[in-house]
Every structure is written in structure tokens, then in C-alpha cells.
Amino acid sequence: MSEDFLKNPLSLFDVRGKTAIVTGASGAFGALAAKVLAGAGAKLVIAAGNIAELDKVAHECRALGAEVKPVGLRPSNEKNCDAIVAAAVEAFGRLDILVVGSGKNDVAKIGDMTPDRFEDVMDANVTQSWLMARSASRQMLAQGHGGKIILMSSARGLLGHPAGYTAYCASKSAVDGITKALGCELGPTGITVNAIAPTVFRSALTAWMYEDTEKARGVRPAFLARVPKGRLGEPSDLAGPLLFLASAASDFYTGHILYADGGYTAG
Known part of the structure; x- marks a missing residue:
């Protein structure tokens, strides 16, 4: 095995020139992910439904030196997901990194939670993550050079919560399942699929x-x-794990749930 990386170990974390998509870029995690990748030198397609906030994040990413293309779409259906990926290819010629930062919570005790509200959370957190991973992986497979898919989970994918989190906990457990299944399915192709699972962080x-x-x-x-x-947690506590999973440093990691939780799930 070559040990050339020892001459510059930090090169393992280099994402300069890579093309990244970040969905949910107007939200707390998505905006952070976009700015971390921008500051690290990636080219960005950022997507969200909140156009005003999306433009603000685009401005902040450009101030960090990044090339940025905002796309005013949520990954709410197959057409939108394909369009977000197509925008990355049109703007920058390829896709290397996907970060799914979109999602939602809806807190209610089970007796008060309606089926429609439950399904909305499952759609936003599970179906949309699956759809976006599907569109991105198709492009990455066509390119034939691997890629990085990073989903957004939570400590609540592993642990329950007494305050009306049945929809959220179920959805994040499902995201964990998608991460593991796609990690196994796509691992042989060079595409890694991992998830960041924080506990409470500042937003x-x-x-x-x-x-x-x-x-x-x-x-x-x-x-x-x-x-x-x-x-x-602070936003900076998510920045390191994100850059790790987006870069060559994590090439041997797939199907992994990385808990950014200060040890919350360990005890």
C-alpha cells in the first residue's frame, strides 16, 4: 500500500474542485454544510424552497470563494431531484458529493398526531433522502469515479424520546436503514453512503x-x-465530521452512522 499520503496527511481531506450538492441549504444543517464545503474549495449547487434564505446562503458561500449555483427546488419528487442533479452537471460538468440537509420534525403525542402529519415527516426525512440519493447515485455511477453521499440522521434514530417524537424517531431510524443498505449496495462501485447523526446543536x-x-x-x-x-452542540462540531465524510479520508467508511453527540448515545 502506498504511503504517499504521509507526506501530507491533510490532503486526505481535500475537496477543492469537487462538485457538491447540498439540499435543504436554507436550513441550519444545510446552510452550515454549504459554507463548510465552500470554505474548503468545493463547487456548489445549493437547493431549497426558501428562495430568500437560499440567496443569502449563496452570497455567504461566494464570500468564502466558492462557485455557487442556487436552485429553488425541494427534493420533494423524482422530477425535482433529477433537476437538482442536472443543474450540477450543467454548471460544473460532474457530481462528486451529495449532502441531504433537508428534513423536518413535527412534535405531537401519538393520540394527537394525525396520519397526514406522520406521513409528512416520513416523506420529508425518508422518501426525499431516498429520492435524492437515487438521482445522485445514478449520475455518480454514470461517471464511474465513485462519489460521496451524506444523509442527515439524528441520535433519535437510535434512541426514543418521551415528548411526542414518534414520527421523527421512526423517520431517522429509516434514514439509518437507507444509509446501511445503500452503503452495502453502492460500496463496490466506489460510492460511499454515510450519515451524520447529531444531538441538539445550536440553530x-x-x-x-x-x-x-x-x-x-x-x-x-x-x-x-x-x-x-x-x-x-455547536455548528463547528458538525463541520469536521462533514468534511471527513465528504473527502477521501472516509473512503473506507460506508453504511456508517457518525454520532456527533458529545457521547450522548454512548451512555
Whole structure:
């Protein structure tokens, strides 16, 4: 085995010139993923339904030196997913990395959760991840040079939650299953399929947990008691795992769920 990488081990994490798609790029994880890859030198197609936020993220990525093509589509059906992939090929000639950052949660106790609401969560988190991986993998297979597919899971794919998370937990467990099955299916082709599974990290939706309020003080201690690192997650805690899974450093990793959770799922 060649050990040329030892002359520059950081080259294993080099994604300069690679073409990446990030869906859900207007959301917390998707926007972070886009900016991390932009700062690392990748060319980007960023997709989301919120055009105003998408344009803002595109501007931030360009400020980091990246070539960026925004696409105002959600991966909500086969046609949209194919169009997002086609946009990457049209703009940059190929596709190397897919990050599925789109998804949703809907919290309700099972007696109050309607079938339609349950199906909406499953569609956003499971079906759309599958559809986007399907479109991207077809392009990667046609190119014949492998690729990186990164899905968005959660610690809730492994653990339950008492506060009305049946739809979310079920959907993230299904994402884990897709990750493992596609990791096995596509592994021989050089395409790796992995998932990042965080616990709570700072975003617009979770900002209240970081504040010094009565509500936060009532919830945070019990949660932190389960986290060996003793703190809530920050966006930077997801940046390293993302770059690892998007680069050659993870070429021998596929079908893997990477828990970015401060040890939450270990205890």
C-alpha cells in the first residue's frame, strides 16, 4: 500500500474542485454544510424552497470563494431531484458529493398526531433522502469515479424520546436503514453512503436551549446529565465530521452512522 499520503496527511481531506450538492441549504444543517464545503474549495449547487434564505446562503458561500449555483427546488419528487442533479452537471460538468440537509420534525403525542402529519415527516426525512440519493447515485455511477453521499440522521434514530417524537424517531431510524443498505449496495462501485447523526446543536430552532431563561434552565440540566462532554452542540462540531465524510479520508467508511453527540448515545 502506498504511503504517499504521509507526506501530507491533510490532503486526505481535500475537496477543492469537487462538485457538491447540498439540499435543504436554507436550513441550519444545510446552510452550515454549504459554507463548510465552500470554505474548503468545493463547487456548489445549493437547493431549497426558501428562495430568500437560499440567496443569502449563496452570497455567504461566494464570500468564502466558492462557485455557487442556487436552485429553488425541494427534493420533494423524482422530477425535482433529477433537476437538482442536472443543474450540477450543467454548471460544473460532474457530481462528486451529495449532502441531504433537508428534513423536518413535527412534535405531537401519538393520540394527537394525525396520519397526514406522520406521513409528512416520513416523506420529508425518508422518501426525499431516498429520492435524492437515487438521482445522485445514478449520475455518480454514470461517471464511474465513485462519489460521496451524506444523509442527515439524528441520535433519535437510535434512541426514543418521551415528548411526542414518534414520527421523527421512526423517520431517522429509516434514514439509518437507507444509509446501511445503500452503503452495502453502492460500496463496490466506489460510492460511499454515510450519515451524520447529531444531538441538539445550536440553530434558530434550538436557540432557546442555550439561553439563560427559566424554560431553558428547566430542561438543560437533565439533558446535559446524559452528555459526557457536558455541553450542547455547536455548528463547528458538525463541520469536521462533514468534511471527513465528504473527502477521501472516509473512503473506507460506508453504511456508517457518525454520532456527533458529545457521547450522548454512548451512555
